Amino acid sequence: MGKVTDDRTGVYEDTAAFLDERDDGERVVEALLAVGDGAETWEFDDVELDSGTFGEVVSSDIVEKVDGAYHIVDREAVRAALEGEAFVDANEGDAGFTVDFDVEWPTVAGLVGALVVLVAARTFHYKSVFVEGRVVSPGNDPYFFRYWQEQLIAQSSGPFDFGVLVNPPWDDGSFNQRPLTHATNWWFTELLGGDQWAADMVAAFLPLVFTIILAIALYYLALLLTRDYRVGVASVLVLALAPVHANYTGLGLLHHRYNQYLWFGLILVTLAWLGVDFTRRREMVGTDEAISGHLNARKTWLVAFAFGLVFAAWTHSWGGSLELFVGLGAFVGLRVSMDVRDGVSPGRVNLPLVFGFGVGAALAMALHLGLGWHGIPAPALAVVTFLGVVGVVGLGELWAKQGWSARSLLVVQPVIAVVGVVGALLAVGEIQAVVDRVLRSIGPSSAPSWQVSTQSQSLYSADLFYLYGPVAHIGIEFYIGLAMLAWCLYYVYREYDPAWLLISVLTVHYVIVAGILARFAGRLVIVISVLSSLGVVYLLSVVDLAREPVLFERMGGRQMGEKVGSAVRSLELRRAGLIFGVVLLVSSASLLYLPTMMGQITHDRAHVETAMEISEHAESLDREYPENHVLAPWAEYRMYNYYVSGESADESLGRYVYTPLFVDESIDERLEWLDDRIGYLVLADPPVSIPEKRAQPRLTDQLGVPDDRFESLERYRLIYLNADANIALFSVVPGAHIELNGVERDITVAEAEVSVQDRTFTYSREVAVTDDGVANMTVPYPGTYEINGERVEVSERDVMHGNSISVGE
Numbered sequence: 148m149g150k151v152t153d154d155r156t157g158v159y160e161d162t163a164a165f166l167d168e169r170d171d172g173e174r175v176v177e178a179l180l181a182v183g184d185g186a187e188t189w190e191f192d193d194v195e196l197d198s199g200t201f202g203e204v205v206s207s208d209i210v211e212k213v214d215g216a217y218h219i220v221d222r223e224a225v226r227a228a229l230e231g232e233a234f235v236d237a238n239e240g241d242a243g244f245t246v247d248f249d250v251e252w253p254t255v256a257g258l259v260g261a262l263v264v265l266v267a268a269r270t271f272h273y274k275s276v277f278v279e280g281r282v283v284s285p286g287n288d289p290y291f292f293r294y295w296q297e298q299l300i301a302q303s304s305g306p307f308d309f310g311v312l313v314n315p316p317w318d319d320g321s322f323n324q325r326p327l328t329h330a331t332n333w334w335f336t337e338l339l340g341g342d343q344w345a346a347d348m349v350a351a352f353l354p355l356v357f358t359i360i361l362a363i364a365l366y367y368l369a370l371l372l373t374r375d376y377r378v379g380v381a382s383v384l385v386l387a388l389a390p391v392h393a394n395y396t397g398l399g400l401l402h403h404r405y406n407q408y409l410w411f412g413l414i415l416v417t418l419a420w421l422g423v424d425f426t427r428r429r430e431m432v433g434t435d436e437a438i439s440g441h442l443n444a445r446k447t448w449l450v451a452f453a454f455g456l457v458f459a460a461w462t463h464s465w466g467g468s469l470e471l472f473v474g475l476g477a478f479v480g481l482r483v484s485m486d487v488r489d490g491v492s493p494g495r496v497n498l499p500l501v502f503g504f505g506v507g508a509a510l511a512m513a514l515h516l517g518l519g520w521h522g523i524p525a526p527a528l529a530v531v532t533f534l535g536v537v538g539v540v541g542l543g544e545l546w547a548k549q550g551w552s553a554r555s556l557l558v559v560q561p562v563i564a565v566v567g568v569v570g571a572l573l574a575v576g577e578i579q580a581v582v583d584r585v586l587r588s589i590g591p592s593s594a595p596s597w598q599v600s601t602q603s604q605s606l607y608s609a610d611l612f613y614l615y616g617p618v619a620h621i622g623i624e625f626y627i628g629l630a631m632l633a634w635c636l637y638y639v640y641r642e643y644d645p646a647w648l649l650i651s652v653l654t655v656h657y658v659i660v661a662g663i664l665a666r667f668a669g670r671l672v673i674v675i676s677v678l679s680s681l682g683v684v685y686l687l688s689v690v691d692l693a694r695e696p697v698l699f700e701r702m703g704g705r706q707m708g709e710k711v712g713s714a715v716r717s718l719e720l721r722r723a724g725l726i727f728g729v730v731l732l733v734s735s736a737s738l739l740y741l742p743t744m745m746g747q748i749t750h751d752r753a754h755v756e757t758a759m760e761i762s763e764h765a766e767s768l769d770r771e772y773p774e775n776h777v778l779a780p781w782a783e784y785r786m787y788n789y790y791v792s793g794e795s796a797d798e799s800l801g802r803y804v805y806t807p808l809f810v811d812e813s814i815d816e817r818l819e820w821l822d823d824r825i826g827y828l829v830l831a832d833p834p835v836s837i838p839e840k841r842a843q844p845r846l847t848d849q850l851g852v853p854d855d856r857f858e859s860l861e862r863y864r865l866i867y868l869n870a871d872a873n874i875a876l877f878s879v880v881p882g883a884h885i886e887l888n889g890v891e892r893d894i895t896v897a898e899a900e901v902s903v904q905d906r907t908f909t910y911s912r913e914v915a916v917t918d919d920g921v922a923n924m925t926v927p928y929p930g931t932y933e934i935n936g937e938r939v940e941v942s943e944r945d946v947m948h949g950n951s952i953s954v955g956e
Contacts, residue, residue: 381681773825
């Protein structure tokens with residue numbers, strides 16, 4: 148008697164192997180399936196095969212003999228293998244579905260090539276990052292994260308000293324603390340040794356490493372959704388060449404975004420996996436058996452648990468992450484309505500989803516209560532989201548049992564959601580004030596343009612003619628993705644497919660949210676990349692350069708809802724090259740704007756040299772904070788202070804004080820207020836247009852050519868000048884106080900020749916004389932001053948110690 152096996156997946160694999168090994172494999176298997184018009188058992192004489200071939204079939208465990216009769220071990224599994232379909236044993240819980248990674252080398256080459264493009268797009272500015280043994284992060288914000296990175300390193304004794312993360316030093320009770328990002332930066336730094344070299348390496352390379360992992364996750368997501376490796380490779384290329392994403396995750400850009408983007412990608416993968424697993428089981432064996440198999444699979448609960456971990460990580464990666472909860476809530480609501488529409492029990496099929504949200508909410512709250520991470524709003528909203536998911540799923544189950552329509556459920560859900568959110572805010576008064584702050588932060592700012600970063604503007608801003616903004620930030624792929632989004636929305640309207648519903652809902656969500664704030668365009672790139680790449684492969688098929696995407700073959704070759712075909716497992720080398728080339732052609736706008744956007748945030752070498760000049764000057768005078776505090780243009784403010792004093796956590800002076808020096812008529816009062824708050828002032832090209840009547844020559848004329856006469860304020864001493872870069876550096880000094888007595892004029896002028904580097908200027912200071920004939924002035928330079936025909940000597944000690952010099956009666 149032959150071997151009896153309950154391994155249905157094994158039968159499928161044995162049949163597939165038999166088909167691969169024999170040239171006549173398909174004919175043999177078709178003969179087996181046709182014998183006796185599909186009779187359960189039969190005799191050898193009933194099958195039209197010779198004894199040798201039949202013996203190979205039996206030895207391959209496709210057919211077995213029981214009680215003197217032969218039968219196919221598993222007819223469904225054998226037929227699936229013959230038709231090249233994926234096979235799911237819904238009764239064998241852990242079997243689930245798999246994505247075959249045993250692919251031919253052109254496919255591997257395509258993925259590796261896409262990853263190489265991604266790395267190149269994020270490292271081409273390396274010369275601006277690695278400067279004279281230092282890692283100079285582009286932009287302003289990375290120095291905020293580098294500040295806390297080094298603060299935690301200073302307090303910890305190694306990578307397992309997690310006590311430094313309890314009640315962290317940045318805790319101010321606010322919603323926007325980014326605790327997981329700081330913890331991640333600290334841990335990897337300690338893992339590499341915890342010294343300055345380790346901190347620099349983490350600042351330089353950790354964003355890139357996380358982005359490579361994200362790209363691989365995105366590749367897997369594309370395979371889950373399309374079972375087409377070409378779409379997977381194209382998805383990675385879309386991500387690689389999106390200017391806005393590269394601008395946030397490039398070399399040296401230690402920021403919360405690299406952290407956030409990875410968690411977002413993993414949220415998509417885990418939720419899509421849960422949707423695809425059930426959908427494919429249902430396509431094979433029907434709804435009830437598919438639900439049982441889905442719930443009995445250990446892998447289902449592992450993925451759901453993984454989603455919970457990622458959900459909690461997302462909650463604590465950045466305070467602004469909470470807007471995703473709206474998108475996820477919309478997805479769950481529409482998923483439940485889809486279940487009701489197609490006769491699927493929402494209560495049963497969504498148990499893993501509810502479990503995952505529960506794990507995430509519990510962990511997010513535990514991190515708050517146990518470690519003091521975030522203020523209460525972030526974890527509380529995670530809990531509210533979990534309760535909302537429970538309510539929506541429960542409501543859907545009631546709707547299904549009562550036989551009510553899915554359309555009526557779609558009407559009721561938003562009403563209940565609004566009532567629930569308002570009720571929660573009223574019940575927990577502490578959240579309400581913070582939510583007001585969140586809503587203000589995501590809306591357009593009414594502040595002056597010089598106080599607002601470009602990421603706080605709309606993706607569809609008038610500055611880029613509304614429709615061109617997405618091209619500059621994402622590329623032409625954005626509009627290809629929008630076209631595919633229209634198809635996808637129609638598809639999920641007609642078909643049961645929770646995974647594509649997830650992509651549709653979150654794409655719509657971020658198309659809207661990025662229209663409010665362009666900073667969310669980075670997440671939009673991630674979710675729309677699969678749609679964009681699917682569109683690119685479809686365009687290639689239209690011009691006969693590639694096969695039609697598997698997903699479209701399904702729609703065109705079979706009735707929608709039938710079993711999907713197997714994955715396209717390899718790419719011919721020539722076709723892979725064409726796909727790569729066409730994607731690059733489609734990404735031509737990205738190739739133009741990617742270096743442009745990166746160039747806008749990398750620091751000019753002149754500014755780095757000026758920062759080093761300040762650092763050396765401050766060290767020579769033993770200045771400590773705030774005596775070495777630097778006021779510089781907002782874009783360079785944190786960079787200067789990181790390298791001079793290390794105090795780069797706050798940017799208020801650079802953002803709100805620097806520019807008004809050029810446009811505010813109360814400049815004297817402003818600089819007097821700054822005297823005790825800063826030690827250095829860096830002047831560069833004015834960041835805004837200066838109205839002619841309000842321009843301040845004292846702050847701009849000194850950037851002119853040598854031998855120009857210039858006038859300055861009393862405590863700001865020019866110590867460094869880079870005329871080529873139009874940068875002037877002033878040190879704040881006490882200044883020498885000169886008192887003139889017996890002056891017989893209304894105005895008195897003091898002049899001295901001043902040398903800075905190899906340049907000589909005439910410094911002039913003009914003051915009014917009192918009715919008593921007394922004039923008082925403070926000068927920041929040592930030297931010989933000509934004052935009313937007299938020569939007055941001012942020493943370096945006089946200037947640096949604020950000594951007084953009396954002249955006249």
